[in-house]
Amino acid sequence: MYTVFIYNSCITVVSEFSRGNTVMDNSVGVNEWTSTGNSARELNDMTGVLQDVSDTRINSQDSDSTQAQKSSLSPRKRLHSAGNRQSIPAYHPSSKSHRSSMIRFDSRFSDAPDGDRDTVRRSYNSSRIKNRIKSKREELNRLNTQVMTLKTQRANQEFENFKLEDRAIVLKEKLGTLNEEIEELKHHESESLKELEYKYKLTNKSLGLSHEEKIHKLKEEISSDIETLIEESVRRNGKKKESLLEERDNLLKQIKVQEQELNRKLIKLKEDYNKRLIMLDKGMDDNISSLKQELNSLQEAREDTDRKCVYLQSDEIPNLNALNEKLNKKLNYLKIKFHSKDMEISNLKNQILSLSTTRTNIEKTFESKETSVEYFNEKSLALNDKLADYEHERRVLHNRLQEIKGNIRVYCRIRPVNVSAIKKDSDLADMIPMEFSSDDFNEEANQELTISKEPISEYPSSYSLHNKVSNSHKFQFDKIFSPEASNQETFEELSQLVQSSLDGYNVCVFAYGQTGSGKTWTMSHPEDGMIPSSINKIFNDINTLKSKGWDYNIEGQCLEIYNETIIDLLSPSTNPNKKLEIKHDDVNQVTLVTNLTSSKLETKEQARQLLHRAMQNRSTASTKSNERSSRSHSIFMLKFEGINKISNEKSNGTLNLIDLAGSERLSSSQVRGERLKETQAINKSLSCLGDVIYSLGQQQNGTNQHHIPYRNSKLTYLLKHSLGGNAKTLMFVNISPLLKNFNETLNSLRFATKVNSTKLASK
Numbered sequence: 001m002y003t004v005f006i007y008n009s010c011i012t013v014v015s016e017f018s019r020g021n022t023v024m025d026n027s028v029g030v031n032e033w034t035s036t037g038n039s040a041r042e043l044n045d046m047t048g049v050l051q052d053v054s055d056t057r058i059n060s061q062d063s064d065s066t067q068a069q070k071s072s073l074s075p076r077k078r079l080h081s082a083g084n085r086q087s088i089p090a091y092h093p094s095s096k097s098h099r100s101s102m103i104r105f106d107s108r109f110s111d112a113p114d115g116d117r118d119t120v121r122r123s124y125n126s127s128r129i130k131n132r133i134k135s136k137r138e139e140l141n142r143l144n145t146q147v148m149t150l151k152t153q154r155a156n157q158e159f160e161n162f163k164l165e166d167r168a169i170v171l172k173e174k175l176g177t178l179n180e181e182i183e184e185l186k187h188h189e190s191e192s193l194k195e196l197e198y199k200y201k202l203t204n205k206s207l208g209l210s211h212e213e214k215i216h217k218l219k220e221e222i223s224s225d226i227e228t229l230i231e232e233s234v235r236r237n238g239k240k241k242e243s244l245l246e247e248r249d250n251l252l253k254q255i256k257v258q259e260q261e262l263n264r265k266l267i268k269l270k271e272d273y274n275k276r277l278i279m280l281d282k283g284m285d286d287n288i289s290s291l292k293q294e295l296n297s298l299q300e301a302r303e304d305t306d307r308k309c310v311y312l313q314s315d316e317i318p319n320l321n322a323l324n325e326k327l328n329k330k331l332n333y334l335k336i337k338f339h340s341k342d343m344e345i346s347n348l349k350n351q352i353l354s355l356s357t358t359r360t361n362i363e364k365t366f367e368s369k370e371t372s373v374e375y376f377n378e379k380s381l382a383l384n385d386k387l388a389d390y391e392h393e394r395r396v397l398h399n400r401l402q403e404i405k406g407n408i409r410v411y412c413r414i415r416p417v418n419v420s421a422i423k424k425d426s427d428l429a430d431m432i433p434m435e436f437s438s439d440d441f442n443e444e445a446n447q448e449l450t451i452s453k454e455p456i457s458e459y460p461s462s463y464s465l466h467n468k469v470s471n472s473h474k475f476q477f478d479k480i481f482s483p484e485a486s487n488q489e490t491f492e493e494l495s496q497l498v499q500s501s502l503d504g505y506n507v508c509v510f511a512y513g514q515t516g517s518g519k520t521w522t523m524s525h526p527e528d529g530m531i532p533s534s535i536n537k538i539f540n541d542i543n544t545l546k547s548k549g550w551d552y553n554i555e556g557q558c559l560e561i562y563n564e565t566i567i568d569l570l571s572p573s574t575n576p577n578k579k580l581e582i583k584h585d586d587v588n589q590v591t592l593v594t595n596l597t598s599s600k601l602e603t604k605e606q607a608r609q610l611l612h613r614a615m616q617n618r619s620t621a622s623t624k625s626n627e628r629s630s631r632s633h634s635i636f637m638l639k640f641e642g643i644n645k646i647s648n649e650k651s652n653g654t655l656n657l658i659d660l661a662g663s664e665r666l667s668s669s670q671v672r673g674e675r676l677k678e679t680q681a682i683n684k685s686l687s688c689l690g691d692v693i694y695s696l697g698q699q700q701n702g703t704n705q706h707h708i709p710y711r712n713s714k715l716t717y718l719l720k721h722s723l724g725g726n727a728k729t730l731m732f733v734n735i736s737p738l739l740k741n742f743n744e745t746l747n748s749l750r751f752a753t754k755v756n757s758t759k760l761a762s763k
């Protein structure tokens, strides 16, 4: 016995050998079955068989068996009760075919006895069912194989879909890359634009400065650069566009090919399905629907792909086209900009042309001005030459004048007496009777001074009486300054020698005379003494000489010779190691005192301060050593080093302003001890000075060619190169007007006369 149960969409074939003994023989899911394409008809056949078997059993066993049992065994009813919606053709026992088979069956066993006949029929039915089940199993296996094939095909199709999706992703990536490239192109283009602008600015600047040809060349270069860049940009963009279009075409082609392939496959599949549908019967609706679903999914995939293609066609390519348009617009904008820049360049060119015209005009004016400047320069040079010549001539003439006046000049200065202090005739009698006239010159341009112990005239109050004098002493000097003469008047005569020192000569100015005769007054009076006045004149003259091309370096030194010892007045020191020694450079006619302080003087003030310092040091020392100032020679030395920028002339001159020690005679001073030694040293050095000057005079006159005793005293040795030759010497003989100093005055006048008698001739 076989019973088919349908429960939970499963058909279960049960072989029942006996009532109440049921064995599960085979079980196939309905859905699976239907999906594998099992024919409903065959199933119906089988159920029909089962119905036959059932009917047979019903007929053969118990005709009174209940209708309920019958209905519970009916597969048709079971199928319907399981909710199977398949339309299965009805195999009712009352159907014609069924009845015919029953007739055939009955006719075969009609001859057999009733018991045997039932048994045979049952065995026959059993074998028949077995065979049919076997054949159905085989068919089921075949269907399973077909199902597997379809599954494989579906997997393949899914794989194809995946591939398509991958392809779409790759395409998207490519599009992304293309977008990046386009961005890069944009960036590159903006960079190129910036570079072009920068180049353009640079070129504009250089255009403004360089020549017209350069401008033209630069313009051409810039134009060609811009054109090249534009062409390059166009070419690159064109290439990109072409490649993009090519890519798009390729993609479209690929899509088309794939579409065709897909269509072909779909057609094939459809055909296959149709074939299979024909083969597997129309009852395989589920299968078809699944296939339809697959088809739908495939179509969806296809639509998706189509949409992607459309997206690519509709969105990306227009985007690319828009970008291209944008680039073209930019290119046009650049072209317009280039055109405007070109206009600007032409404007600039015009400006440069007008500027170059102006420049040419200015150059012409400049040339004419240059010509005038050259002319004036030449004139100025000529004038400078003339000026230098004049300056030289002036110097020569000045020197000649000084020589004519005498390289050794002696001026006598009579110290005034405080006239208000002379109250009585007896006071007048204490004065030295002297006679001179301030403007009375003899044939040799000398002035004469006559002194006498006795009154020279009946009117002794006058200095210029012309009465005959007994026991009188007559002297001749280059100039005699009356007691009323001021320092300014005195300096007028000296100033020419100061000029000589600036002109490169060595000048010595001595103040000779007994103590109290007015030497310091004459030389160092702080306001108008010879030294302060010389300082004034020197710095004034230097300024004037600057316009004639002269520049001067001035150095100042101050020293004292006391007891034949040199003392630095700017830095007095008791240090025995600091020896002040006189050194001579006979070749360059330069004298140097070792360790002597030398100060560079650039202003009057500096020179005055230097003098003030020296005077202070001298007075401090004087207090310590009992009026030493009267018994020492003080020397203020100014050295001038001049150079003329016009004529390149050089000059080296020295101005020595010397306040000599008092010239007291030993007999009159009646000194002893230290004081005697001092007086002897003073007298020795003064007499040496006289000797040197005298010897020099003799040498120049040709009478004495031998020895000049410079070394006999520190003073003469120091002044070796400032005495003699072209050097100028001026000696002030300061005399006292008092009768009590008559002998000293006479002595001084005699010494001065000795000096004055030596007129040094120029070489």
Ligand SMILES: Nc1ncnc2c1ncn2[C@@H]1O[C@H](COP(=O)(O)OP(=O)(O)OP(=O)(O)O)[C@@H](O)[C@H]1O
Pocket: 415, 416, 483, 513, 514, 515, 516, 517, 518, 519, 520, 521, 522, 629, 630, 631, 661, 662, 734
């Ligand atoms: N030209 C003058 N006018 C007015 N006073 C004068 C003149 N010359 C000298 N004296 C006065 O005479 C005095 C002595 O003068 P001064 O000190 O210059 O002499 P000296 O020769 O330098 O003396 P010593 O050798 O001691 O230094 C001073 O008081 C000074 O004021």
